[in-house]
Amino acid sequence: MDKKMLDLYSDFLIFNQGQASATTLASLLDDVISHDTVTRFLAGPEFDSKALWKEVKNVVRTVEKEDGVLVFDDTVEEKEYSDESDLISWHYSHAQGKVVKGLNLLTALAVYDEAAIPVAFELIKKPVVMCDLATRKEVRKSPHTKNEMMREMLGVCLKNIKFKYILADIWFNSNENLKTIHQSKKLFIIGCKSNRKIAMSIDDKKHGIWTKISEIALESEEVKIVYFEGIDFPLSLTKKVFKNKDDSTGTLYLVSNEIGPSGTCLYEIYKKRWKVEEYHKSLKSNVSLKKSPARAIRTQSNHVFSSIMGFIKLETMKIKTHMNHFAMIRKMYFKANLAAMNELTRMKKMYLPA
Numbered sequence: 001m002d003k004k005m006l007d008l009y010s011d012f013l014i015f016n017q018g019q020a021s022a023t024t025l026a027s028l029l030d031d032v033i034s035h036d037t038v039t040r041f042l043a044g045p046e047f048d049s050k051a052l053w054k055e056v057k058n059v060v061r062t063v064e065k066e067d068g069v070l071v072f073d074d075t076v077e078e079k080e081y082s083d084e085s086d087l088i089s090w091h092y093s094h095a096q097g098k099v100v101k102g103l104n105l106l107t108a109l110a111v112y113d114e115a116a117i118p119v120a121f122e123l124i125k126k127p128v129v130m131c132d133l134a135t136r137k138e139v140r141k142s143p144h145t146k147n148e149m150m151r152e153m154l155g156v157c158l159k160n161i162k163f164k165y166i167l168a169d170i171w172f173n174s175n176e177n178l179k180t181i182h183q184s185k186k187l188f189i190i191g192c193k194s195n196r197k198i199a200m201s202i203d204d205k206k207h208g209i210w211t212k213i214s215e216i217a218l219e220s221e222e223v224k225i226v227y228f229e230g231i232d233f234p235l236s237l238t239k240k241v242f243k244n245k246d247d248s249t250g251t252l253y254l255v256s257n258e259i260g261p262s263g264t265c266l267y268e269i270y271k272k273r274w275k276v277e278e279y280h281k282s283l284k285s286n287v288s289l290k291k292s293p294a295r296a297i298r299t300q301s302n303h304v305f306s307s308i309m310g311f312i313k314l315e316t317m318k319i320k321t322h323m324n325h326f327a328m329i330r331k332m333y334f335k336a337n338l339a340a341m342n343e344l345t346r347m348k349k350m351y352l353p354a
Contacts, residue, residue, distance in 0.1 A: 005041040008033070010309040013288040015332055020291040020303065043298055045207045047305035049120045049153070053160060055309060056117055059316055060161055063115040068163040069272050071109040072150050072172055075280040076198070077290050078102040086127040087297045089140045105283075105304065106146055108153045110161055115319050116275040118308055119161055123301055135340045145172050156183055165189060167273040173255065182233055182257050189270045192253040198226040199236065200311040204228070213237065213253055221263035226255075233246070238263035279311065282325045286312050 012025050022038035076093040079102045084090075091104040104124035110117045126140035150172055157163070166181050170191035181188045194214035199205035205227040218224060219242040225234050235255050240263070242250040254264055283289045287310035292303040314325045321328070 002041055002044070003178055005033075005038070006047075006306060008311060009038065009041065010287075010306045010313060013291075013307055013310040014286065014313065015336070016291065017333075018291070019293055020288040021293050039299075042302045042306075043296060044302070046298055047302050049122065049156070052121060052288075052308065053119060053156075053306065056312055057160075058121060058314065060110060060117055060119060062161045063112045063117070064110065065112050066162050066164060068110060068112040068161075069165040069167050069269065070119075070154075070161070070163045071111060071273050071276045072106070072153070072158055072166065072168045072203075073109070073273070073276040073280075074104055074106040074146060074171075076100060076102050076104050076283060079139070079290065083295060085142075086125045086140070087123060087300055089126040089271065091124065094169075103148050103300070103304065105163070106149055106153070107276070107279065107308075108150075108157055109279055110157075110163060111275045116279055116315060117312065118279065120156055120189065121305075121308060122149045122153065122305060124149075136214050147172060147177055151177060151180050154184070155178065158186075164270055167270055169273070175228060178231060178235075178255075178257070185278065187256065187258045189254055189256045189258075189266055192237070192255045194253060196253075198228060200224070200226060202227060202234075208210070221267065223261075223263045225259065225268070228255075233257060234259060236261070236264050236266065240267050280309055282314065283307055286314060286325050286329050 009025065012028070013020055016024070018024060019200050022035045022042070025038050026033060026035040050229055076091045078093070078099070078100045079088055082088045084100070084101065087103055088101065090099050091102055092098070093100045100158045106122045106124060107118050108120040110119045123140055124146065128136070128141040128143055129138060131137070131142060132139045154166070164187060166186055166188045168188075168190045168192050173190045173192050173196075178188065178190070194212070196213050197210040198213055199210055199218070210229065216224070218237070218239050221240060223236050223238045226237045227234060237259060240252045240254070242252065244250060254266055254270055258266070283327065287307040289304065289307040292300060294300050294303060314328060317328060318324060323331070
């Protein structure tokens with residue numbers, strides 16, 4: 001890895017306001033570093049999850065705690081005008097509630113108090129091309145599911161960092177995930193679908209008496225001990241009822257392998273999962289995740305890695321300055337606008353009549 005170029009390019013992604021192209025960066029540097037140098041850097045060896053850990057290890061060591069949480073989540077960055085490829089493909093966007101064309105990024109985010117550090121990531125690639133029998137259209141598939149990738153990433157994180165809880169939304173509530181986490185001696189608090197079938201006692205489980213979660217009497221923040229089919233250990237089930245701005249209500253069900261805490265306690269810990277939403281928002285708004293015009297898969301992948309590195313720079317500065325990412329970006333842009341105003345004043349004095 002060319003660390004000097006990575007440092008320069010990730011800096012560029014933070015202050016860049018237009019397209020994040022090699023030509024733009026070279027122009028800013030008056031071609032001291034050429035367009036070809038930037039292009040070769042992005043097209044070079046792939047920066048993967050192992051490379052990320054090497055870069056963030058020292059940062060993690062300064063903030064990690066035994067009671068930290070590890071959040072797994074993915075996001076889809078729409079790239080509707082990019083050519084379809086193994087990387088740029090069709091993915092279901094939970095945020096938009098539909099299938100969109102773009103790239104799909106899965107991240108393991110370590111959260112310690114106010115610090116949120118991405119410690120592992122995977123770009124979902126779909127190299128398997130097949131025909132959908134229902135639509136008779138060509139579709140792309142990944143050889144591995146996101147849940148399989150999540151478990152592989154978890155194995156690496158268990159070796160590298162300290163944490164107590166694993167948090168995730170309903171899309172990661174598979175039996176295999178729950179069993180893997182439980183066997184690792186870690187605790188989980190994970191969202192659960194309302195139609196998930198449960199047994200209300202070990203006896204009900206033995207006799208195959210199953211009930212949908214939505215059909216049981218459960219007050220907001222109340223906890224019941226339940227059992228899932230295919231899982232041998234008991235689970236704490238709770239729910240949180242929300243009131244939206246339009247006075248409608250929403251319900252979140254949570255399941256945990258920690259027996260004993262109140263529903264309020266479980267929900268307060270689960271709220272730390274919101275850090276991953278802030279991470280996704282900052283990637284898209286502050287470090288030019290979407291702004292690369294590159295077409296090659298390797299170049300696109302390394303651009304994403306560089307965006308993650310840009311996020312880590314902002315997060316490290318946030319820890320020390322107590323300013324959020326958006327406040328720091330606004331401060332930079334204010335300084336840039338002030339410099340532009342001063343330059344305009346100078347040019348007016350030189351070239352416009354008094």
